[in-house]
Amino acid sequence: MLSRLKGGLDGWVRGCGSPDVPGASPFPRGHPQSRSRRLRRRELVRLLPGVFVDHTGVPTWRQRAWAGIHRFGPEAALDGRSALQFALGADWRDHRPADPIEIVVPASVRRREIEGYVVRRSRQYAATVLANISPPRRRIEHAAILVAAELDELAAIQLLADVCQSRRTAAGRLAEAAGGLTNVPRRRWLIEVADDIASGSCSVLEHGYLQRVERPHGLPVPSRQRQVRAGRRDVDYVPYRLVVELDGRLFHDLAAQRDVDLERDLDATVDREQTVRLGWGQVYDRPCRTAARIATVLRGRGWTGELRPCGAGCEAAELWKP
Numbered sequence: 001m002l003s004r005l006k007g008g009l010d011g012w013v014r015g016c017g018s019p020d021v022p023g024a025s026p027f028p029r030g031h032p033q034s035r036s037r038r039l040r041r042r043e044l045v046r047l048l049p050g051v052f053v054d055h056t057g058v059p060t061w062r063q064r065a066w067a068g069i070h071r072f073g074p075e076a077a078l079d080g081r082s083a084l085q086f087a088l089g090a091d092w093r094d095h096r097p098a099d100p101i102e103i104v105v106p107a108s109v110r111r112r113e114i115e116g117y118v119v120r121r122s123r124q125y126a127a128t129v130l131a132n133i134s135p136p137r138r139r140i141e142h143a144a145i146l147v148a149a150e151l152d153e154l155a156a157i158q159l160l161a162d163v164c165q166s167r168r169t170a171a172g173r174l175a176e177a178a179g180g181l182t183n184v185p186r187r188r189w190l191i192e193v194a195d196d197i198a199s200g201s202c203s204v205l206e207h208g209y210l211q212r213v214e215r216p217h218g219l220p221v222p223s224r225q226r227q228v229r230a231g232r233r234d235v236d237y238v239p240y241r242l243v244v245e246l247d248g249r250l251f252h253d254l255a256a257q258r259d260v261d262l263e264r265d266l267d268a269t270v271d272r273e274q275t276v277r278l279g280w281g282q283v284y285d286r287p288c289r290t291a292a293r294i295a296t297v298l299r300g301r302g303w304t305g306e307l308r309p310c311g312a313g314c315e316a317a318e319l320w321k322p
Contacts, residue, residue, distance in 0.1 A: 171198035
């Protein structure tokens with residue numbers, strides 16, 4: 001017989017008796033709702049072996065996701081981007097409906113992949129999968145870390161920030177998840193980013209400025225975390241009266257923190273110093289362009305050094321205006 005899938009508004013059915021779906025009996029021959037009859041009438045359309053949709057249109061992303069769970073079940077769960085999509089909803093900025101559906105199963109389970117689906121086996125299935133929710137899926141913090149590990153640094157930071165801002169998990173849980181996923185690339189860096197998000201600091205951004213902007217382009221060595229009246233300055237080129245503040249806030253900050261920043265900027269103006277604020281994009285996405293601009297400002301304030309390219313293809317030298 002046929003049964004409507006969970007999440008019934010998705011509007012599709014599967015053959016409970018298909019040999020491809022474990023733990024069910026075949027369709028009774030001659031049954032008024034037999035599979036073959038409904039297929040002939042186009043009341044059912046085969047989506048995957050043993051899984052059917054009850055319309056003739058293009059299956060939705062959610063239907064494809066549910067189909068994968070039932071095709072690779074009974075322990076199949078959504079993984080990676082697919083798990084994040086169900087957790088974050090249609091407003092997730094990085095939703096890619098044309099991508100393959102990602103599925104995770106326990107390490108002891110073997111499933112043959114089929115077109116449109118990616119199946120992973122995980123030894124940490126029990127600790128990282130919510131098997132009793134609808135649909136079963138990897139926990140949001142573990143899915144986020146696994147996806148972020150495959151992205152470039154700026155995209156990874158944006159993803160982790162989006163997940164935290166969604167209020168479906170917390171930065172501390174992201175760091176804990178990264179610590180438990182021992183085979184994840186750049187695990188230490190991901191933990192540091194999650195810790196920065198949790199604390200509101202931007203030490204990862206400060207390190208990025210040193211390693212990506214300042215040092216490889218030959219900028220002068222500044223004072224770091226220099227104490228002033230209104231707090232500490234991230235990067236202070238004292239001889240040239242130039243202050244670089246690294247703004248690592250990834251979403252709306254508190255009014256109190258904004259007030260502290262404005263107070264610090266005001267003090268710099270009183271002292272006839274110039275303040276430049278940089279964010280994640282300037283440091284991680286456009287470091288060469290940023291180095292050229294900082295060097296131009298420094299030259300205008302008395303620096304006599306020379307900007308150098310960080311390597312082949314560096315655009316800093318072309319953009320520098322001494």
